[in-house]
Amino acid sequence: MRGGGAAAATPLLVRALRGEEVERVPAWIMRQAGRYLPEYRELRARHGFLECCTTPALAAEITLQPMRRFPLDAAILFADIMTPLDLAGVPIEFAPGPRLAAPVRDGVSAAALGDPAALARRLEGGYLRETFALIRAGLPAGAALLGFAGSPFTVACYVVEGGGGKGEFPALRRLARTDAAALRVLLDRIAEFTIAYLREQVAAGADAVQVFDSWGGILDGDGYAAWDLPWIARIVDALRPSGVPVILYAGGAGGRLPAAAATGVHALSVDHREPLDSVRARVGGGVVLQGNLDPAALFAPADALRAEVARVLRAGGGRRHVFNLGHGIWPETPMEGVSTLLDAVRAGGPVSP
Numbered sequence: 001m002r003g004g005g006a007a008a009a010t011p012l013l014v015r016a017l018r019g020e021e022v023e024r025v026p027a028w029i030m031r032q033a034g035r036y037l038p039e040y041r042e043l044r045a046r047h048g049f050l051e052c053c054t055t056p057a058l059a060a061e062i063t064l065q066p067m068r069r070f071p072l073d074a075a076i077l078f079a080d081i082m083t084p085l086d087l088a089g090v091p092i093e094f095a096p097g098p099r100l101a102a103p104v105r106d107g108v109s110a111a112a113l114g115d116p117a118a119l120a121r122r123l124e125g126g127y128l129r130e131t132f133a134l135i136r137a138g139l140p141a142g143a144a145l146l147g148f149a150g151s152p153f154t155v156a157c158y159v160v161e162g163g164g165g166k167g168e169f170p171a172l173r174r175l176a177r178t179d180a181a182a183l184r185v186l187l188d189r190i191a192e193f194t195i196a197y198l199r200e201q202v203a204a205g206a207d208a209v210q211v212f213d214s215w216g217g218i219l220d221g222d223g224y225a226a227w228d229l230p231w232i233a234r235i236v237d238a239l240r241p242s243g244v245p246v247i248l249y250a251g252g253a254g255g256r257l258p259a260a261a262a263t264g265v266h267a268l269s270v271d272h273r274e275p276l277d278s279v280r281a282r283v284g285g286g287v288v289l290q291g292n293l294d295p296a297a298l299f300a301p302a303d304a305l306r307a308e309v310a311r312v313l314r315a316g317g318g319r320r321h322v323f324n325l326g327h328g329i330w331p332e333t334p335m336e337g338v339s340t341l342l343d344a345v346r347a348g349g350p351v352s353p
């Protein structure tokens with residue numbers, strides 16, 4: 001009974017994120033609320049996407065939907081990486097990915113994107129408190145409640161392009177070479193929105209937060225160091241006094257994972273391209289690793305899926321590991337796959353030190 005009542009109440013996921021020895025590897029699934037769930041599709045048929053994100057009862061209901069079906073170790077707030085911009089008054093539509101009628105491609109538009117202080121005032125004590133309270137009330141015992149935001153670079157990809165396009169984001173990559181000052185103003189502005197949004201999530205009771213940097217991998221090494229990591233580090237620094245663990249999803253980071261770890265994040269969520277044991281050899285023992293089953297594995301027959309889960313657990317080494325996919329779950333995913341995956345992680349057995 002290490003530490004008595006208060007320590008016993010700390011969710012398994014949070015203890016794992018702190019690097020403590022845990023009784024088993026915790027598991028949750030990126031984008032676990034959403035389109036593969038019939039109850040989500042049913043609710044979305046009656047409500048708009050942005051309405052779902054910012055209405056406490058709807059956001060809480062969608063957050064809890066996967067928790068009712070599956071033995072997940074964390075719930076993650078239902079929202080989108082563009083939600084803080086929407087709250088700051090930037091006109092955004094979803095079809096189904098984000099679309100901006102007025103992409104930002106110069107310093108004047110970047111500076112006019114909205115007022116971070118006004119957003120912070122609007123957020124403080126607002127809808128997120130009610131949303132988190134509703135989620136907390138329905139959360140299974142022992143499960144953690146995660147908040148999240150996009151990285152400033154990844155959000156800027158959509159803001160400069162005006163949408164997702166082919167995922168290459170040429171408009172932003174061109175801007176970095178033609179008007180670096182404008183891109184800096186934009187990233188500063190988005191980082192301020194993000195810090196206000198994450199601070200409010202922490203105040204509302206988030207046990208940990210994840211920063212989704214889905215697109216940093218499109219940059220070359222110098223670009224990653226220049227345009228992505230400094231703004232992630234700023235967010236980590238801003239949250240450090242709260243003591244709340246920060247997970248960074250570093251999609252496509254590959255060889256730059258050690259640089260990503262140097263931002264001071266508690267955990268790195270890595271994509272499926274490389275086994276966790278070889279990632280561990282490069283990043284050292286100081287950071288928790290999260291991941292990294294290929295989302296396509298959920299379509300495999302149950303035995304093959306179990307074997308892949310076992311392989312990921314072995315590569316994770318049983319300690320300083322949080323089980324997850326290497327990227328968000330696909331909308332067509334069969335639900336049996338999710339059950340098989342989570343049962344297999346739990347059956348992975350007690351962790352040997």
Ligand code: 1CP
Pocket residue numbers: 030031032033034035044049076077078079080081082094096097098148163164165212214327328
């Ligand atoms: O029709 C609908 O219902 C909208 C589809 C949808 C959903 C369900 C979008 C539009 N966003 C979301 C929810 C969402 N987005 C969540 C909460 C779900 C959960 O975790 O349970 C999260 C964490 C996100 C984060 C997000 N949005 C990322 C980062 C994670 C990743 O997968 O890389 C990114 C890149 C986005 C942008 C976005 N929003 C929506 C779509 C379809 C996309 C990506 C497509 C594109 O690039 O065009």
